[in-house]
Amino acid sequence: MNPPAPLLFYFDFISPFGYFASLRVEALAARHGRTVDWHAMLLGVSVMKVMGLKPLLDTPLKGDYIRRDAQRYMRRHGLVLKRRLDDPVMDPRAAGRAFHCVKHHHPALAVPLAHALYDAYWAQGRDLSTADAIADIALPEGLDPGWLRAAIASDEAGALMRSAVDASLKAGIFGSPTLVVDGEPFWGVQTLELAEEWLQRGGW
Amino acid sequence: MNPPAPLLFYFDFISPFGYFASLRVEALAARHGRTVDWHAMLLGVSVMKVMGLKPLLDTPLKGDYIRRDAQRYMRRHGLVLKRRLDDPVMDPRAAGRAFHCVKHHHPALAVPLAHALYDAYWAQGRDLSTADAIADIALPEGLDPGWLRAAIASDEAGALMRSAVDASLKAGIFGSPTLVVDGEPFWGVQTLELAEEWLQRGGW
Numbered sequence: 198m199n200p201p202a203p204l205l206f207y208f209d210f211i212s213p214f215g216y217f218a219s220l221r222v223e224a225l226a227a228r229h230g231r232t233v234d235w236h237a238m239l240l241g242v243s244v245m246k247v248m249g250l251k252p253l254l255d256t257p258l259k260g261d262y263i264r265r266d267a268q269r270y271m272r273r274h275g276l277v278l279k280r281r282l283d284d285p286v287m288d289p290r291a292a293g294r295a296f297h298c299v300k301h302h303h304p305a306l307a308v309p310l311a312h313a314l315y316d317a318y319w320a321q322g323r324d325l326s327t328a329d330a331i332a333d334i335a336l337p338e339g340l341d342p343g344w345l346r347a348a349i350a351s352d353e354a355g356a357l358m359r360s361a362v363d364a365s366l367k368a369g370i371f372g373s374p375t376l377v378v379d380g381e382p383f384w385g386v387q388t389l390e391l392a393e394e395w396l397q398r399g400g401w
Numbered sequence: 402m403n404p405p406a407p408l409l410f411y412f413d414f415i416s417p418f419g420y421f422a423s424l425r426v427e428a429l430a431a432r433h434g435r436t437v438d439w440h441a442m443l444l445g446v447s448v449m450k451v452m453g454l455k456p457l458l459d460t461p462l463k464g465d466y467i468r469r470d471a472q473r474y475m476r477r478h479g480l481v482l483k484r485r486l487d488d489p490v491m492d493p494r495a496a497g498r499a500f501h502c503v504k505h506h507h508p509a510l511a512v513p514l515a516h517a518l519y520d521a522y523w524a525q526g527r528d529l530s531t532a533d534a535i536a537d538i539a540l541p542e543g544l545d546p547g548w549l550r551a552a553i554a555s556d557e558a559g560a561l562m563r564s565a566v567d568a569s570l571k572a573g574i575f576g577s578p579t580l581v582v583d584g585e586p587f588w589g590v591q592t593l594e595l596a597e598e599w600l601q602r603g604g605w
Contacts, residue, residue, distance in 0.1 A: 248461050250454065257452050258575035262588055269585075272605050371462035381473075384466055387591050401476050 203234040204392075205377035207370045208311075210292040212240060213267055213282060216319045217274065218374035218386045219311065225389060229396045235311050237296040238365040239289060239358075240373055248371060254282060270386065279322030287318070292325045294354035295345060297361055302348070309337035407438040408596075409581035411574045412515075414496040416444060417471055417486060420523045421478065422578035422590045423515065429593060433600045439515050441500040442569040443493060443562075444577055452575060458486060474590065483526030491522070496529045498558035499549060501565055506552070513541035 206222045208215035226233045244250050254260040264282055271278065292314050300307035317323040317334040324330045328349035332342035348354055368377070372384045376392050381400065383392040395401070408430045412419035430437045448454050458464040468486055475482065496518050504511035521527040521538040528534045532553035536546035552558055572581070576588045580596050585604065587596035599605070 243462065248463060258447065258573055259452060261573055262575065262586060369462055369465055371466065382466060387595070
């Protein structure tokens with residue numbers, strides 16, 4: 198018998214709601230005997246280029262709602278950020294490249310790295326926009342900072358990132374977080390409960 | 402002691418998710434000893450004019466997700482529509498005018514009328530774009546079709562609709578449905594559970 202398919206977790210490191218979901222998806226999957234396959238994507242491509250929208254926080258009315266919703270979520274889940282939602286948005290490509298290089302060459306370290314990157318950016322308020330800044334955070338054991346620095350700058354990293362973004366668009370993914378359960382997409386951290394109900398009932 | 406404040410329910414008749422929420426908000430409020438104050442607004446003003454966005458279903462990637470999400474919601478809640486989400490969108494102003502005139506002159510009939518309009522449009526697939534079409538649906542008992550037809554066409558109806566839309570924008574409302582619980586806004590039918598938790602716990 199084949200093991201059940203992993204849940205697919207799509208996220209962008211600059212997405213606070215992606216960060217919130219990253220703290221819950223592993224436990225959610227484990228409750229149902231599943232694993233999670235993590236996919237870093239780029240909202241700058243899906244939202245701004247493909248969908249033609251402006252950034253969420255810059256959208257009149259909706260931006261204020263999102264700020265409030267994030268605060269409400271953090272209070273409910275006991276989270277504290279060292280970064281304000283309105284701080285200038287970092288270029289997430291270096292972090293995305295780091296993730297995809299590690300996923301390609303050291304797959305067992307990819308999720309620990311994603312957690313480390315998310316934690317450094319949102320919980321610690323660190324910069325992750327350059328290879329140097331990324332090599333400088335508390336990396337998962339077994340990941341060499343020098344190797345990572347070079348990997349982020351490599352042509353291969355660019356190709357892996359581009360191909361991951363293309364694949365996410367082809368899969369219809371546009372937002373962070375999106376959790377795909379047996380082909381069924383759930384967009385937004387608010388839908389994690391619904392995704393779990395889908396897992397429990399085997400869909401409807 | 403004052404009675405507890407009503408929940409504020411903002412909706413547009415052309416919004417399928419607004420329709421879905423309209424079927425649940427009264428029971429939700431009643432479970433917590435609350436009533437609901439209904440407010441018809443216009444997505445064409447908030448989304449297109451103020452936020453500068455295109456209609457949801459016309460947004461690449463997101464449109465497909467929304468179609469799927471609506472189907473998933475309907476299966477889960479046992480709802481069947483006589484109108485496809487992709488059918489041409491009706492001009493909702495006549496229905497909004499009808500609602501606001503009735504709310505102003507026959508307040509006890511406003512919610513029954515909102516249910517009747519939503520049901521006629523989504524569950525029966527009827528047109529509501531003219532005063533004649535609206536006067537022709539199964540109206541709540543006590544509401545005279547002739548009076549309603551004239552009311553919809555009146556200058557007063559236009560003024561009531563405009564003032565309701567202005568008030569909704571001033572309150573920061575942009576989407577349908579939005580439920581406001583003691584000043585706290587919950588946007589989207591997916592957040593009704595969260596709104597209920599807020600009611601239960603008295604916020605957090």
